[in-house]
Amino acid sequence: MEAKKIRVLIVDDSLVFREVISMGISSEPYIEVVAKAVDPFDARDKILEFHPDVMICDVQMPKMNGIEFIKRLLPQYPLPIIVVSSINKSLVDAMEAGAVDFVSKPDVQSTNSVKDFIGTLIEKINTCYGVNVVSGKKKKSVSFNISQQINTNKIIAIGSSTGGTEAVYNILKTFPENMPGILIVQHIPPVFSRMFAERLNSQTKLQVREAQGGEYVETGKVLIAPGDKHMTIKRIGNKYKIQLFRGEKVNGHCPSVDVLFESVAKEASKNAIGIILTGMGYDGAKGLRYMRRKGAQTIGQDEKSSVVYGMPKVAYEIGAVEKQVSLDNIPEVLFGMLR
Template sequence: MIKVLVIDDSALIRQVLTELINRAPDLTVVGAVGDAYAARDFIRQSPPDVLTLDIEMPRMDGLTFLQKLMKGHPMPVVMVSTLTESGAEATLQALDLGAVDFIAKPKLDVRRELGDYQAVIHDKLRAAAAVTRFRATQKRVIKPIEALGVSTEHILAIGASTGGTEAIKAVLTALPADAPGTVVTQHMPSGFTRTFAERLNRNSALEVREAQGHERILPGQVFIAPGNRHLTVVRSGSDFQTRLVDSEQVQGHRPSVDVLFQSVADACGANAVGVILTGMGKDGAAGLLSMYRGGCYTLAQDEASCVVYGMPRVALEAGGVTEVQALDDIPDRLIKHWHKVGAGHRI
């Protein structure tokens, strides 16, 4: 039985989360407290397996508490965040500090809307409870990299889920300013992806933004799939462009990594690289296999460096992975590959 501690200053949210979590046969709420000090005392006396943590709390906010927790008593944390711009920024800071994942808190009918997310909440808590490694993002010292001289005919496609915000950051911040045009699907609700793109743009040499659709994909540019819309790549004449699609969920997700990877396989042939990073579930495995069969170089993050070794494992088992690499080694492998194949193309 997975023991869960709920930390939220709202009595209603504590009650609703407790009811929803306790509906799972393998999850049980062992405590529900209203502030960080009560949480600290509870953890000292009876450590839970995983906790949910609100960001906005009296006396000590969730980010401060999380930072102290990860230094003194690291454990799996799932944030409960509001669907606002400030909530998105704080949530991404929490993931940077070591939180495993987050649940978006509804703004209106809390009981009904959280009930709609019951299965998601259960899955996120199970995945978080299984995490044994906690590493807040380290400040990366990025050495200057010579220009790649890559062409407009090369595309990098990245897919991730749980733990992916920091894994994607680790990859993109280590790439040079003229890296191939890049498309990214990270499982994330609408309202969070624009903030995620803005944070990446501030922290990398690349131009990162949330995809709007119909953009030409050029070297040095990164397009993030917007929440609740599939991102795809299409060929337009001799160029590649983004397209946004509002079709049904795939593998339970919109945006879906499978949708992105399959579109890259169809549009780009062998002129693409696929990278599948940490995340629970199997989204991306089928699409990466299509890329691999089409002649693409494909990389999967290894188990030791994953927060959740789900999506990369399934992709490897499906036979669509060229290489398995530790997260910190993926940028170097990409650069070596592009140096090998990038000469002699149209810039």
């Protein structure tokens, strides 16, 4: 019996890009391009007709831009969407709108650029197929206040991948400005990590920056690993200093969640809390287990609220997760650990 193919809809007003994408991803026997659309209205009709499993969508299109289209589409048709754009800022906006993943458009004059683009796109199609698309009405944000009984000297380490940009935002937006220092590894390309940090900085009460290396972990501050460097910490007295370095991919990623978690386990041990969120694969699972063995408290996102229940699933199965809860309940559980 022939295996079921992943049905893909391509939405782009450029004939060139529609054909580049279609020919490229169709080289994989398990991917079938069932339709191509020139704008969001054409795409809406094609979705109803062909019932695709994954949609690849441009941002700049006639009649309606891709961001607005995603916002209108998802509440009625929760479809995994990969945004493809040449405008980097659009990709961060797309994640906020509900897209599952994103890829930068290549230079069509460069054979290597197009080849890399298609390879990345194929990988992301495979990742996005069958994921849990979280859509619908935005829940009212719940904010927490820190009392004097809460330990602000802790260090909080967070790891996430597919679906993680929104998961991280949904957690951080509930935090007050005097939270313990937070370190984040999100699997994200270079440039996007800086824009992701800028978005979080503008939309939360915390000071969020892309790590530069040499900073200290401080109350009220969040540092996000650059998209092409591993991030670790080094204890100096009663402070923790950030270290960044380029290195081989660990578990297929640089930055790697495992690299951060293992460093936090060694340097902070029981003075740390580790959180593993939605993501494909197993990066972070062993590092979180190491944290727990060194006395740190750990939290894992549950299956129902995860876009991809991969990383938190592996972590839970190997005993790395002390408490497994929904995304909405993570802040409350975390605050309980800080008291």
